[in-house]
Every structure is written in structure tokens, then in C-alpha cells.
Amino acid sequence: MQKLVLVGGGHSHAIALRQFGLHPVPDVEITLISEAENTPYSGLLPGHVAGFYSYEECHIDLRSLCEFAKAELRIDRAIGLDLARHQVLCEAGEVEFDLVSLDIGSTPMMPAGAAGIGAKPIAQFLKWWNQFDGKSVAIVGGGTGGVELALNMQAKMPELKIHLFQRDRELLPSHNPWVRQQFQKILTQRGIQLHVGQAVERATDCDATVWVTHASATPWVKQSGLAVDAQGFVLVNEFLQSVSHPEVFAAGDIATMMHYDRPKAGVFAVRQGKPLFHNLRAKLENRVLKPYRPQKRYLSLIGTGDKVAVASYGGFGWRAPWVWWVKDFIDRSFMNQFKRMI
Known part of the structure; x- marks a missing residue:
């Protein structure tokens, strides 16, 4: 009996577990290690912050998912890997x-x-947000996450004074000029104070500070002896397999694919779910692994806190209520696959 352990309940693992339920692999024990019984879906979280979606609508029930996949759910916190002892x-x-x-x-x-x-x-942030009753907040990070969070926090608390800090001289630097200009206009119109070209170590004039800065990796990944990139993320090949330890796979934000410079975005974690399942299953069955090649361009749908959204794709952009409807349909469709398990 082989033992497959999935560490973390992220998007890729949720999809892989569903696939294991649909396509069981004999003589394999699957264990999911997660700190919580529910895992959040990043696409719906800004809307949840604004009050548009309930907790249940934007969280996947890992216990039910594990039952479907005939996997054991272990509620625990991983703190390291002993690669020599597996x-x-x-x-x-x-x-x-x-x-x-x-x-x-x-x-x-x-x-x-x-x-x-x-x-x-996210679980820690939501616990804090549900208890927050301050009058002002500083958001550090003017990328997609920081901008969307600012607008949706304001939607929930219209009287909240929000300061948005961005180290670069422009917001949303990974998007095209039209999208950047749209959000500059929206944020200014709604009274969110912008501080661009300013690096922040601490904000003392606000009741709270929320950090939405560049992604960082948990230190134990590097300490385990896995090959990592300069930021401490697991280096994986086109099979989502560690370049140093073939018995280790990684997906989502914690993984950096060799030869593919892609942002740490939920869209890639979702797309990696099925390729990860295929290669885990192939490895267990001693079959040939299948390469995964992430797309160069991807559609980004960014909510503006008023059931309108901005679509960003390469050099193109749109802002309209219908973009929100498309985003809502895509996000709900993703969640519905975990509600239709039998």
C-alpha cells in the first residue's frame, strides 16, 4: 500500500482530491494535512469581504471532499519535511x-x-476582519490584491478611511495602462487615499495595517533541503515535480516552475489541479508523467466593490456590470463542482 500525503488544502489539492474521487487509484492511502476543515476560494473572497457572498459560498468543505476521495483528513499544521525518512x-x-x-x-x-x-x-485575515471596528486602515500593496481588497472593504464599511500604499510609482504594475488608469480614477473618486512611490515599514496613523505585498514562502520549505528559488519557493519542473527530490511535488503559490516566469496568482493554482492529479497518479503507477505548460496570458477579473468588475487581458480592458456577472458565473461554477460530489 503506497502512501500519498497532500500538505495544504489549496486550490490545486482540492481539484486533485476531486479527481481522485472520480478516478480512484487502487492500493493507495491518501492523507490531506490541513490546518482547517474548510479552505477558502480566492476568487470569491473579495466579494465575501464586501458582504456579497456568505462564508459557505466561498469555502470548500475539505471533510466532505476527503470522504468523496476516500482520503483521511488530518487537522494539523505542517512544520517541516524529513526527506531522508520520508x-x-x-x-x-x-x-x-x-x-x-x-x-x-x-x-x-x-x-x-x-x-x-x-x-x-486568509482564515486569520477573515477572523480579524469580522472583529474589526476601527475607523481607518492602511493597506500596504497596490497590486491587484491590495486594490481589490481596498474597494471591497470600503463597500462593507463605507465610512472607513482607507490609505493605500504602493512602493512602485504606479498601481497594478502588472496590468496595462488602461486598467491602471481606471483603478486610479475609481480609487480617487471613492476617497481612498493613495500613497504611491512609498515603501512602508509601519503605518502609525491608522487603526490597523493590512499587508498585501509580494508573496513570501514559509521558511521550513527551504530548511527541508528541497531545491528552492531565491525567494524560498519550491523549484519544480514541467511535471510540477521537485527538481531535487522526485518524490516531492508542489503546486500553487508555494511552487516556482523552472523556465516559466509567472505571477503568484490563483488562476495558475486552479489550472495546475488536473495536471498535478495526472502526474501524482502516473508516479504512483510508474507511468510516464505529462508536462504542464502554463499560459502566457490570462484573464484577470477584478471586482470594484459595487458588483461591477474590470477585465484585464494583455493590452485590453473592459469595465462593466456584465464583467461582474461573468466573474460571478466563473467563480460559482468553480465552487459548484465541489457541491455536486456524490
């Missing part, structure tokens, strides 16, 4: 594996000793 080290003990996959996401990069709350881990 063990995942957890707070409550060790979990042995023959094959292991990591989908543990990332956290915002914060200066040493910085105060405030990170937008990830």
Missing part, C-alpha cells in the same frame, strides 16, 4: 509518505517586526 513533520507528530505534494500557499512579505495583519493566511 516524513512530513507536524505539530502533532510525523506523517510517513511515499509521495508527497505541497500546496500550502504563501504569505505577504512584511518587514521584520512589522505590526498588522497579512491578507494571508
Whole structure:
């Protein structure tokens, strides 16, 4: 009996588990290690912050998913890997594996000793947000995540004074000029104070600080001895397999694909789910692995907090209520696949 251990309940692992339920592999024990029984879907979270979606609508029930996949759900926190002994080290003990996959996401990069709350881990952020009753907040990071979060926080708390800090001289630097100009206009019209070209170590004039900065990796990944990139993310090949340890796979934010420079975005984690399943299954069955090649361009749908959204694709952009309807349909369709399990 082979032991497959999935560490983390991210998008790729959720999709892979559903595939294991639909296409069982004999003589394999599957264990999912997760810190919580529910995992958030990033596409619906800004709308949840605004109050458009309930908690249940934007979270996947991992216990039901594991039952469908005939997998064991272990509620625990992974703190390391012992690659020599083939063990995942957890707070409550060790979990042995023959094959292991990591989908543990990332956290915002914060200066040493910085105060405030990170937008990830999402569960911690939502707990904080549900209890927050301040009058002002500083959001550090003017990329897609920071801009969308600012607008949706304001939608929920219209009287909230929001300061948005961006180290670069322009917001949303990964998007085209039209999209950047649209959001500059929207944020200004709604009274969100913009501070561009300013690096922040701490914000002392606000009731709270939320960090939505560049992604950082948990230190134990590098400490385990896995090959990592300069930021500490697992280096994987076109099969989503560690370049240093073939018994280790990784997907989502925690993985960096060799030869493919792609942002840490949820769209890639979703797209990696089925290729990850295929290659995990192929490895277990000693079959040939199948390469995954991420797309160069991808459609980004960014909510503006008023059931309108902006679509960004390469050099093109649109802003309209119908874009929100498309985004809502795509996001709900993704979640519905986990509600139709039998």
C-alpha cells in the first residue's frame, strides 16, 4: 500500500482530491494535512469581504471532499519535511509518505517586526476582519490584491478611511495602462487615499495595517533541503515535480516552475489541479508523467466593490456590470463542482 500525503488544502489539492474521487487509484492511502476543515476560494473572497457572498459560498468543505476521495483528513499544521525518512513533520507528530505534494500557499512579505495583519493566511485575515471596528486602515500593496481588497472593504464599511500604499510609482504594475488608469480614477473618486512611490515599514496613523505585498514562502520549505528559488519557493519542473527530490511535488503559490516566469496568482493554482492529479497518479503507477505548460496570458477579473468588475487581458480592458456577472458565473461554477460530489 503506497502512501500519498497532500500538505495544504489549496486550490490545486482540492481539484486533485476531486479527481481522485472520480478516478480512484487502487492500493493507495491518501492523507490531506490541513490546518482547517474548510479552505477558502480566492476568487470569491473579495466579494465575501464586501458582504456579497456568505462564508459557505466561498469555502470548500475539505471533510466532505476527503470522504468523496476516500482520503483521511488530518487537522494539523505542517512544520517541516524529513526527506531522508520520508516524513512530513507536524505539530502533532510525523506523517510517513511515499509521495508527497505541497500546496500550502504563501504569505505577504512584511518587514521584520512589522505590526498588522497579512491578507494571508486568509482564515486569520477573515477572523480579524469580522472583529474589526476601527475607523481607518492602511493597506500596504497596490497590486491587484491590495486594490481589490481596498474597494471591497470600503463597500462593507463605507465610512472607513482607507490609505493605500504602493512602493512602485504606479498601481497594478502588472496590468496595462488602461486598467491602471481606471483603478486610479475609481480609487480617487471613492476617497481612498493613495500613497504611491512609498515603501512602508509601519503605518502609525491608522487603526490597523493590512499587508498585501509580494508573496513570501514559509521558511521550513527551504530548511527541508528541497531545491528552492531565491525567494524560498519550491523549484519544480514541467511535471510540477521537485527538481531535487522526485518524490516531492508542489503546486500553487508555494511552487516556482523552472523556465516559466509567472505571477503568484490563483488562476495558475486552479489550472495546475488536473495536471498535478495526472502526474501524482502516473508516479504512483510508474507511468510516464505529462508536462504542464502554463499560459502566457490570462484573464484577470477584478471586482470594484459595487458588483461591477474590470477585465484585464494583455493590452485590453473592459469595465462593466456584465464583467461582474461573468466573474460571478466563473467563480460559482468553480465552487459548484465541489457541491455536486456524490
